[in-house]
Amino acid sequence: MLALLHTSPVHVPVFDALRHQHHPGLELRHVVLPELLDRARRDGAAAVAGDVLAVLRGAAADGARAVLCTCSTLGGVAEACAGDAGVPVLRVDRPMAAAAVALGPRVVVLATLRSTLGPTVALVEEEAGRAGRPVAVRTHVLDEAWRAFEGGDAGRCARLVAGAADAIPAADADVIVLAQASMAPAGPLTTTSVPVLSGPRRGLAAGARVALRQ
Incomplete structure (x- = not known):
């Protein structure tokens, strides 16, 4: 299972369609947290690192084999948390x-x-x-x-x-x-x-x- 960290719900159908077209055997689990982008824009991406790490660890605990961060603003933060996440972390871009x-x-x-x-x-x-x-x-x-x-x-x-x-x-x-x-x-x-x-x-x-x- 691949977990996806989104900061907008509009991404869910986009990635579901891509999965259906190109990766039909892949299970996706979507985590949508718009507030992370709001805070990152206001306070800087580093300010939400702890919350991102918690999401990554939660995804690992739920059985995700990897997490894909689809937010370009948070991608670097997500990658930086990978060592403590217990699961491989990728950024979409x-x-x-x-x-x-x-x-x-x-x-x-x-x-x-x-x-x-x-x-x-x-x-x-x-x-x-x-x-x-x-x-x-x-x-x-x-x-x-x-x-x-x-x-x-x-x-x-x-x-x-x-x-x-x-x-x-x-x-x-x-x-x-x-x-x-x-x-x-x-x-x-x-x-x-x-x-x-x-x-x-x-x-x-x-x-x-x-x-x-x-």
């Missing part, structure tokens, strides 16, 4: 970051939440260092898209994100990274020739591999 740096050094990160930028940029740079590749990261925060998402208009959020991706000149980017799992629906709406990467499909695949081999 790491496979995406590894794929991004393989495509070229000019990485553009789009986010709808400013709190996501630091963790995502650090992750891309970490994966670039691990691969021995140069990287130059540029970032854009799409505040209006977040307001649409918070207001329950996921379709408008996706359209705004897709529009922002399409507005990036192809000559200025080798790859565009959608920093948050909630931005993934924008990917199919883009028309840019630049590859646009999102985390859920790759992240779930990585989680499934770990959970099924334990």
Whole structure:
């Protein structure tokens, strides 16, 4: 069984659909705690480390073979807690970051939440260092898209994100990274020739591999 730590309930059907399509034998258990993101945005991600660790330990006690954190803001905190969690811990955006740096050094990160930028940029740079590749990261925060998402208009959020991706000149980017799992629906709406990467499909695949081999 793979447990997933979410900070929005909208992720549940997304990952259930991916499981149904790509990993039909995998059992998922969803833990949805929006308050963790609220506190992390207000006080910093480190402020919720104790609560994240408690979630991870609870998942292990309930029989999870691995935990996948789907919140980019909390992903680094979740990974840092892995040694005390009693279960492997993965962040949903790491496979995406590894794929991004393989495509070229000019990485553009789009986010709808400013709190996501630091963790995502650090992750891309970490994966670039691990691969021995140069990287130059540029970032854009799409505040209006977040307001649409918070207001329950996921379709408008996706359209705004897709529009922002399409507005990036192809000559200025080798790859565009959608920093948050909630931005993934924008990917199919883009028309840019630049590859646009999102985390859920790759992240779930990585989680499934770990959970099924334990």
